[in-house]
Amino acid sequence: MLEKINLKRKLTKADYKAVMADLEPKIAELQRRARKEGVPLAIVFEGWDAAGKGTLINNLILALDPRGSKVHPISAPTPEEELRPWLWRFWIRTPAKGRIAVFDRSWYGRVLVERGKGNCDGEDLLRSYAEINSFEQQLADSGTVLVKFLLHIDKKEQKKRFEKLLSNPSTAWKVGPDDKRRHRHYRSYLKAYDEMLEKTGTEWAPWTIVEAHDKRFATVKVFTSVIEALERQLNAKAQPQLHHPSPVHLPQGPVQLSPSILKDVDLSAKISRPEYDSASKKLQKRILELEHEVFLKRIPVVIVYEGWDAAGKGGNIKRLVRGMDPRGYEVVPFAAPTNEEKLHHYLWRFWRVFPKAGHITIFDRSWYGRVLVERVEGFCSEEEWSRAYREINETEQQWVDFGAVVIKFWLHIDKEEQLRRFEARQQTPHKQWKITDEDWRNREKWDVYRQAVEEMLLKTSTTYAPWTIIEANSKLFGRIKAMKTVRDRLEEVL
Amino acid sequence: MLEKINLKRKLTKADYKAVMADLEPKIAELQRRARKEGVPLAIVFEGWDAAGKGTLINNLILALDPRGSKVHPISAPTPEEELRPWLWRFWIRTPAKGRIAVFDRSWYGRVLVERGKGNCDGEDLLRSYAEINSFEQQLADSGTVLVKFLLHIDKKEQKKRFEKLLSNPSTAWKVGPDDKRRHRHYRSYLKAYDEMLEKTGTEWAPWTIVEAHDKRFATVKVFTSVIEALERQLNAKAQPQLHHPSPVHLPQGPVQLSPSILKDVDLSAKISRPEYDSASKKLQKRILELEHEVFLKRIPVVIVYEGWDAAGKGGNIKRLVRGMDPRGYEVVPFAAPTNEEKLHHYLWRFWRVFPKAGHITIFDRSWYGRVLVERVEGFCSEEEWSRAYREINETEQQWVDFGAVVIKFWLHIDKEEQLRRFEARQQTPHKQWKITDEDWRNREKWDVYRQAVEEMLLKTSTTYAPWTIIEANSKLFGRIKAMKTVRDRLEEVL
Numbered sequence: 001m002l003e004k005i006n007l008k009r010k011l012t013k014a015d016y017k018a019v020m021a022d023l024e025p026k027i028a029e030l031q032r033r034a035r036k037e038g039v040p041l042a043i044v045f046e047g048w049d050a051a052g053k054g055t056l057i058n059n060l061i062l063a064l065d066p067r068g069s070k071v072h073p074i075s076a077p078t079p080e081e082e083l084r085p086w087l088w089r090f091w092i093r094t095p096a097k098g099r100i101a102v103f104d105r106s107w108y109g110r111v112l113v114e115r116g117k118g119n120c121d122g123e124d125l126l127r128s129y130a131e132i133n134s135f136e137q138q139l140a141d142s143g144t145v146l147v148k149f150l151l152h153i154d155k156k157e158q159k160k161r162f163e164k165l166l167s168n169p170s171t172a173w174k175v176g177p178d179d180k181r182r183h184r185h186y187r188s189y190l191k192a193y194d195e196m197l198e199k200t201g202t203e204w205a206p207w208t209i210v211e212a213h214d215k216r217f218a219t220v221k222v223f224t225s226v227i228e229a230l231e232r233q234l235n236a237k238a239q240p241q242l243h244h245p246s247p248v249h250l251p252q253g254p255v256q257l258s259p260s261i262l263k264d265v266d267l268s269a270k271i272s273r274p275e276y277d278s279a280s281k282k283l284q285k286r287i288l289e290l291e292h293e294v295f296l297k298r299i300p301v302v303i304v305y306e307g308w309d310a311a312g313k314g315g316n317i318k319r320l321v322r323g324m325d326p327r328g329y330e331v332v333p334f335a336a337p338t339n340e341e342k343l344h345h346y347l348w349r350f351w352r353v354f355p356k357a358g359h360i361t362i363f364d365r366s367w368y369g370r371v372l373v374e375r376v377e378g379f380c381s382e383e384e385w386s387r388a389y390r391e392i393n394e395t396e397q398q399w400v401d402f403g404a405v406v407i408k409f410w411l412h413i414d415k416e417e418q419l420r421r422f423e424a425r426q427q428t429p430h431k432q433w434k435i436t437d438e439d440w441r442n443r444e445k446w447d448v449y450r451q452a453v454e455e456m457l458l459k460t461s462t463t464y465a466p467w468t469i470i471e472a473n474s475k476l477f478g479r480i481k482a483m484k485t486v487r488d489r490l491e492e493v494l
Numbered sequence: 495m496l497e498k499i500n501l502k503r504k505l506t507k508a509d510y511k512a513v514m515a516d517l518e519p520k521i522a523e524l525q526r527r528a529r530k531e532g533v534p535l536a537i538v539f540e541g542w543d544a545a546g547k548g549t550l551i552n553n554l555i556l557a558l559d560p561r562g563s564k565v566h567p568i569s570a571p572t573p574e575e576e577l578r579p580w581l582w583r584f585w586i587r588t589p590a591k592g593r594i595a596v597f598d599r600s601w602y603g604r605v606l607v608e609r610g611k612g613n614c615d616g617e618d619l620l621r622s623y624a625e626i627n628s629f630e631q632q633l634a635d636s637g638t639v640l641v642k643f644l645l646h647i648d649k650k651e652q653k654k655r656f657e658k659l660l661s662n663p664s665t666a667w668k669v670g671p672d673d674k675r676r677h678r679h680y681r682s683y684l685k686a687y688d689e690m691l692e693k694t695g696t697e698w699a700p701w702t703i704v705e706a707h708d709k710r711f712a713t714v715k716v717f718t719s720v721i722e723a724l725e726r727q728l729n730a731k732a733q734p735q736l737h738h739p740s741p742v743h744l745p746q747g748p749v750q751l752s753p754s755i756l757k758d759v760d761l762s763a764k765i766s767r768p769e770y771d772s773a774s775k776k777l778q779k780r781i782l783e784l785e786h787e788v789f790l791k792r793i794p795v796v797i798v799y800e801g802w803d804a805a806g807k808g809g810n811i812k813r814l815v816r817g818m819d820p821r822g823y824e825v826v827p828f829a830a831p832t833n834e835e836k837l838h839h840y841l842w843r844f845w846r847v848f849p850k851a852g853h854i855t856i857f858d859r860s861w862y863g864r865v866l867v868e869r870v871e872g873f874c875s876e877e878e879w880s881r882a883y884r885e886i887n888e889t890e891q892q893w894v895d896f897g898a899v900v901i902k903f904w905l906h907i908d909k910e911e912q913l914r915r916f917e918a919r920q921q922t923p924h925k926q927w928k929i930t931d932e933d934w935r936n937r938e939k940w941d942v943y944r945q946a947v948e949e950m951l952l953k954t955s956t957t958y959a960p961w962t963i964i965e966a967n968s969k970l971f972g973r974i975k976a977m978k979t980v981r982d983r984l985e986e987v988l
Contacts, residue, residue: 038837083792083850085896091845096837123617127895130624134888141881142839298577343532343590345636351585356577387635394628401621402579 001461002194002209004469006263007154010214023223024063030230031064031100038097039233040144043226044106047151048189049179050161051212056151057104059219060226069100074109086110086128087135094139107132111196116182116189129199140204145233147226148205150193151212155186191463198393198462203386209259209458221257261457261469262450267414270474283483284323290490291328291360298357299493300404303486304366307411308449309439310421311472316411317362319479320486329360334369346370346380346388347395357403367392371456376448389459396465406465407489409482410457411472415446495955496688496703498963500757501648504708517717518557524724525558525594532591533727534638537720538600541645542683543673544655545706550645551598553713554720563594568603580604580622581629588633601626605690610676610683623693634698639727641720642699644687645706649680685957692887692956697880703753703952715751755951755963756944761908764968777977778817784984785822785854792851793987794898797980798860801905802943803933804915805966810905811856813973814980823854828863840864840874840882841889851897861886862902865950870942883953890959900959901983903976904951905966909940 011019034041043060045053057071072093081089087107095101110128114120120128136146153161162183165171182189201207208225212218271279294301303320305313317331332353341349347367355361370392375385396406413421422443425435442449461467468485472478505513528535537554539547551565566587575583581601589595604622608614614622630640647655656677659665676683695701702719706712765773788795797814799807811825826847835843841861849855864886869879890900907915916937919929936943955961962979966972 040837080850083794083852084848085892085898087892088845088848091842094839094842096834098837123620126617126620131892134885134892138841138885138888139839141885142878144839300577340590343534343592345588345633345638347632348585348588351582354578354582356574358577384636391628391632394632398579398581398625398628404579 004261006260007211007213009211009217011216016216019220027063027227033234035068035098040095040097041100042095042146043102044148045104046108048153051151051153056222071102074105132200136205145229146205147229148207149210151210153212157213195463265412267471267473269471269477271477276476279480286487288323291324293494295328295358300355300357301360302406303362304408305364306368308413310418311411311413312475316479316482331362333364372452375452392460400464405493408467409470410467411470413472417473498755500754501705501707503705503711505710510710513714521557527728529562529592534589534591535594536589536640537596538642539598540602542647545645545647550716565596568599626694630699639723640699641723642701643704645704647706651707689957759906761965761967763965763971765971770970773974780981782817785818787988789822789852794849794851795854796900797856798902799858800862802907804912805905805907806969810973810976825856827858866946869946886954894958899987902961903964905964907966911967
C-alpha cells in the first residue's frame, strides 16, 4: 500500500513556524511529565536511504532535554554483538523509566537490511517477525511507549537526492554501493516494507508512515506523533479507572497529517458506453470460465464490496455476477447485525458464510464495518476498533493460507457525486426507497468517515489481501475495473 | 512436564459429597449471573482416550441449566467442513453471550490427532499454533471466558481402563484400532501434549491439567476451575475501575487442587562420600572438556539455579565450576534489583549478561524471581506475573533458537531440612551471616512459595528449556545430579 500513499504533502515556511511554535514547548513539557511519571519512550526511525532521518532526528532531539534522551545509531552488529541473540543489542539499549531512546535504524534491520542481503528468509523471517512482536509487546506491556516511524520517499525522489549528494564532493561519500544497489531494487524493498508494516503494525506498537518529500511536513508529523503517543499514555496513567485511554485532541493545525491514499485517486476516469458494452461482455464470459476453473480446483473466493453510500455497490455486483453460474456463487448483503448476531463476536456472522472450497461469496459490506461505521458511530470502543485491524489481518491471512483468494473493493466517489446521486434518488419515485435520513446523516460525517477509510486502507491492505480502489464516479468505468480485477486475480492463482 | 505430575490425587466419597454440595449450587448461580451479564463461556475437554471425558462432561452438564448450555462433540471434520478453513467449524460454534459451549475434543485435534496422523507438521504445525492463539485471543478479548481442560492419566492407567472396557462385550467397541495405536505411542503423544501446553498456555486462555485417575478428584477440579474462571470475569465486569481482576477466594475445601510435581520428588536420595568423591572428580574432568567443546562450537550456555533458601545453591555451583576454565564461564548472583535495574523491564538485567556464544553463564537466582519472590511478596501485580510465564517462555525460546543451551535447576529440600540448616547456621559463628530475619519470614510463607514453585515448574518447563529438580536434602547427591545433568545436556548438543 506504500506506493499508493500521496507523497505530495508539504507545508509553507510560515505554517511550519506557526505549528512548531506550538509543538516544541509541548514536547518538552511532555518529556518532563514522562520523566516525573517514569514513562519510558522508545522512538524508532526506519526508512529509505536519503529520506532525511538525520535531519528529523536532529530536529526532534534539539527540542528535548539532552539529559533525558539518547540517540542510538544502529549499523551492522559488532563482532561482540554477533555472539549474542540478535535482539540482545536492542534489549540492553531499551530506555529506563522516564527516559527517551531514539533508534536511528533499529531491530527492523533484521527484516529489511539482513533480509535484503539474503541473511533472513523463510522460516527465519517468520520467526524474526514473531520475535519483534514479542519484544515490543513485552516492552509495551511494561509501560514503554513505542513510536515507530517509516520515512517514505519514492524512487524518483531518492534518485534526485542521491544525485545531489553525489554532485558535491563533500557529501558524495554518503552514497555507497549498498545504497545504489538498494536504489536499483527499490521495488523489492517496497515489498519488504509493506510486509513489515502488515506483520508488525500492532495496536501496542503501531507504525507511523511519514511522507518525507517535504522536511517541514515530516518534522511536524514526527513531533505530532510523539506528542500524541506520550499524551495518550500519560492520560491513561492519570486515569487508571478508565479502561480505555481517552482520545487525544490535538490543536487543529493547518495540516491534515494522516496519510492519504484517496487523495491521489483520479475520479475523472471514465469509459464510453460502446467500449463498456464490448468489454463487459468479454469479461463476463471470461469470468464464467474462471468460475468453473475455481470450482474444479476447489479454491474458495471471497470478494468484498465496501464503499461510500450511493457509490454503486449493488449495480457493480449485479454486472459482475451477470454472466456467472448461480450454483457457484452467492451474494450476501450485510447491514446492522441482528439481535442474534449481536450476541456473538463481530467476525462470527462472516465466518458463518465463508465460501466452501470451489465457491465464490460476494460480501456486500463486510467485517470492515468494524473499523468504519462501528468506529465512527461509536458502536464499539476505541480499544476494540484499534485491535480490529490486526484481528482482520490475522483472519484474512488464515483464509489465504487455506488457499482462498481474497479480493477487496473500495468503491470511491467524491462528495459532489454523492450529492448528485442522493438528489437524483429523491427525485426519482422508484428510487426514493434507496435514500433515507441516515444516508444524509452519514454524509454529514464525510470527513470522519474518510479518515476511517484511509486508516482501513492503510492498515489492512496486505500483500496477501490487497484493497483495490474502484474509481466509481463513472459507474461504467467502475464496473469494468472490478471485473478486470476479479479476472486478473483469479488468473493469477489458476 | 506432564509425566512428572503427581497423579495419585484422590478424594474420599464423603469429602466429595461435602465439596460438591457447595460447588453444584455455586456453578448454577454463576451460570445465571453469566447469562444476565452476557458473558459467553467456552469449555474445552481434551485428554487421553479413556481418561473419562464423558463422565466429567456429564457431571458438569447435569449441574447446569440445559437451556443455556450445549455440548459439541468433535470428531473428524465432515466433508462439508473440510471445504472450509479448519477453524471454521469452531468459529460457528462459539457460544453466544450468556451461553455455555462445551467442546468434547476441540480445535486442539489439529495439533494432536491430525499431527499424530502426520497431517500437520513443520511450518504447518507452527502456523496452527499461531492460528489457535489468535482465535482464542480474539474470543477472550471480546469477553469470552475460555476454560481448557487436559485430562491426564498415565500409560498404565490407560492400559487398565482399556482392558476393563475390552473385557465387557458391551463396551469393547469403545477401544478401536486408533486408540490402541495411540496407546502404543503414548510417549510421543505425551511430547505432543507437552508442546501443546507450552505453545498455547496463555494468560488469556490457560490450560488446567486435570489429574484424572480419580473421577471424584477430577470432577471437583473441573467444577472449581469453571467457577474460578467465571467469578474472575464477572468480578472484573462488576468493577471495571480496577485494572486487575481481584483474586478469587474459593471456600477452603479439604483438597489442594493445583497440580503437584514436587510431591513425588524422593528427597531420601543420597550418595556416600567415597562414591561422591570419585564421581565428582570424573564429572568435573568431563565438564572441563565439554566447556572447551562448547567454546570451539560457539554455543552459549545458560545455567539457572533456583531453589529454597538454604537448599545449597552456592555450594552446588562451587562444585560444578570447580574443574572449569575460568575464562569460559561466569557466575552471576542476583538479589533484589538495584535502583538502576528497577528503572528497566524486569528481563533487562538478565539480557545484559547473556553469555557470549561459546561461554557459560551461571545465574544464581534469575528472571524466575518474577513468578516467585515478586509474585509472593506482591512486588508485581497479578496481571504482571500471570503474563510473565509466557514472556519467559518466549524469551528462552529465542535463546534456544539462537543456538543456546538453557539448563534450569530447582534445588528442592523439605521444610524440616530447611529448619535444620537454618538452626545449624545460627549455631555456627562463621555461618551466622548467612541467616537473616528475612529467611525466617520467607519460611513462614513456605506453602505460598510452594504453590508458586509448582506453577512455575508446570508453566515454564518446556521441551526446549526443561526444569531439572535436584533432590537436595543430600547435598552430595544434589551436586552429582547437577553435574550429571550439565554433562548430559551438553553432550546431547555437541
